[in-house]
Amino acid sequence: MRKDKPCVLKVEDITMQFGGVVAVNNFSMEEYEGEIVAIIGPNGAGKTTAFNVITGVYAPTNGRVTFNGERVIENFPRGKMKKAYLGQNAGKYTGHLEPTPDRLTALGMARTFQNIRLWKSMTVFDNVLIAKHLKRTSNLFSATFGGNRAEEQAQREEASALIETVGLADVRDELATSLPYGKQRRLEIARALATEPKLLLLDEPAAGMNPQETVELTRFIGEIRDQFHVSILLIEHHMDLVMDISERIYVLDFGSMIASGTPAEIQANEKVIDAYLGVTDDA
């Protein structure tokens, strides 16, 4: 753990309850600057839900998320949930912060999606360029009437440079959806990087990839961390990839965290082996 570095993401007691189902139960985690952290767990363990809470897609039923030292998400069981709440730590949190995902992206979180969500009518270049929209300083009028030519030019150059860095320069003007699967994943990561994040969240980046592509992706993720100085949080099924690149791992099962630690610790943890490694083999 790089405790010497500042804490980028702190998740405290997150509980997400849908109706009577607790999808994530009292989940807490921390991530420090420059780390690569993974959340693993069998299907339906609540990984993606936890991810969606952190990125603002769902408001948690209870708990708090602190990003870069700033309290960004907080909620407690209210309204109908007050009675129906099945989780723990009711009453611990009293604040109510429910930002939309774009607010969190503006603060420096950027994500990819499990089922790739590129803008399909647009080229590789445009996909990356649009993600730069967030960084604009021009208002509607100056943008419409050409008062922002310098900024526009700068954004185009940055987008181009980024595309080159991730190795997509040769397909720059192709339609995003015409790319092979592995390159689409790469493009999604490039698009997320275009928002200049501090924390990059990858939702099953290796899903649907063959072993060769997975090896390349593993290397790619490491490179990105070093080159762009981002911290990375990923959900993954591919055990090879997770054990290779993660510095720390959190294991979820039935919504609750059953273990956390270094890859070596996790591989030795009996609970984890029972719940996950020994029973199912998704990889």
Add this chain to the structure above:
Amino acid sequence: MAKTILPYVISGISVGGQYALIAIGYTMVYGILRLINFAHGDVFMVAGLLMVYLAASLPLYVSIPLVILLTVLLGFTIERVAYRPLRTAPRMSVMISAIGVSYLLQNLALYITGGLNKNYPQIPWISDRVTVLGMETSRVTIITPFLTIVLVVLLVLLINHTKIGMAMRAVSLNFETSQLMGIRINNVISATFIIGTFLAAVGSMLFFTNYPGVVPTSGAMPGLKAFVAAVFGGIGSIPGAVIGAFIIGIAESLIKGLDTILIVHGTIAEQIGFATFSDAFTFILLIIVLVFKPTGLFGEKTTDKV
């Protein structure tokens, strides 16, 4: 006071029943195809025109079933020609196609009628004047709600107890899965259109009997209101559509008479012109429902997946 309001309530219930018969067509189609069938109101208008032309040369016992048959055929054909080819297209394309069909039917009607108001034939017995609770009205006003309820009960029985009904329920729950389970989607959709247009044809007979005549745009407003009724009740729900339609019918009728009612009551001294808003009110209701309870009174909640 009650004496002033009662006629409006009774005519509102009657109009509501007519809207209900149209609304079922909207709600069933939406439940299965997720399509606002903008042409449905115009099919209703065409049913009215068919009656005008057929009753002119044929006896009623022939023309009434023939109108129903031809209207059903029209609904079936529209689905086949204008919606089926777009099954895999984006929803917006299908909706545009529906608007195109509506445009075509209205222009066709304009051409055939020359834009003139066509007098609707008198249907004996139901057009007769009767006196109920001390007020005079046509018999159709009294019959409509009862006939509507009988038809709706029959429809609900059909949906709950027959094979095609079960298929309809399955398809409206999940289109793809039903297809994988071997349900013949196209047959189910055709059946839905047949039922929907059948009810619209019956509705048109009840509706136009109380109105002076049919013009090409006669279907547009009742159609939109019936759709609003379906949304109000929770789209996809048949009882919801029926209850929504009755509420809208009564509310609309009361607003039409609000000036008179308030003058009799002494609240206002002169006409305010509330009647101008009898159509607009429906939409105000719609927007309130959509904003505060988008699933309507009886609709189910759906969540989007990320």
Add this chain to the structure above:
Amino acid sequence: MKKQNELPNSKQSSWVSFLLVLAFLALVFYLDQIIKPTNKMYMLMTVLQKGSVYALAAVSMNLLNGYTGLFSLGHAGFMLIGAYTYAIFTIPSSARDTVYQYFDAAIRFSFPEAFSNVMGPAGTALGVLVAVILAGLLAAFFAYLIGLPVLRLKSDYLAIATLGFAEIIRAVFQWQKLGPITNGSNLLKSFARTSKFKLEVGDTKLVLSTFVPVLIATVSIIIIVKLVNSTYGRAFKAIRDDEVAAEAMGINLARHKMISFTVSSFFAGVSGAMMAMVLSIAQASNFKSAMTYEILLMVVLGGIGSTSGSVIGSFLFVAASEWWLRGLDSGTFLGINAPGVFRNGFRLVVFSIIIMIVVLFFRKGIMGEREISDLFRSRKKKAKGAAQ
């Protein structure tokens, strides 16, 4: 590599398009002088006038439906607001009492009159311009109010809610209690209209009847094109393609949808004002949802998501329905004389069948998502490829 990063409108090509637009405007101005209303060819001028009204309406609807993916059917309502705003503020005070014959007119202010009192003839033109802009602003203001609750709704619910709003607006404008402002359900007339637009230079009177609407439409459409090509326009397209991804990439959905909706409505209001000045009357009962449907069909005809497509679509629509297919309504078409079939209304039947064919079999419309400039670009590319 470096070259590709340059803005798509490189200096040279923007000069070319600027000159083309100037040449087009000059041509219209010239036609205005030589084709008089008595001329057989005046149909062309009518098509240019009405076509530019609908072109702007279609392009502004396309901004919303085509580029932002918000299926809205409230266009007629915003055009109505524009038409009435323009009409009310340009009726000369001498004509007020004749126009508002059943009411005591509450607004007695006319921009062209007020400005011309101060500035002379130039003031009249300025007054018309101010009234047109005000028409757009009011439409945009109403769109803002309406947008707050309804823009959260999903596709078809948004469509029906905006359609409903247009109907509500129509009812409000027809309400007799608002008669002193809107003239109730009676029509507005005698305001500044294109048939009277003239420029006096010395002794010669230059006709501007077609030039003015074409100019307003051209300038407005250029602004919309610039918006679509800007960083905001790209954000709109991202929302259309995938809302969830757009939001995750930091695009504020509520804000951007609202921008698109109000800008679209602003230009709908402007096109409503143009419609009033071209038709010389404004009446709420004309702005039914059927008008919205027609504009939508023009957009579809040209290709959803293509601005040049919308322009071509609307001119074709207007030319076909007002001019080329006229014969279908009056007995003889293409030399075939069949008064029994070719009578009133047949034109619209043929026309709606053509539209249905486009909707069903040519779903991309005339242009698809391409623009005219793309056609030239791809030809250049091809030529280059052949040379190598």
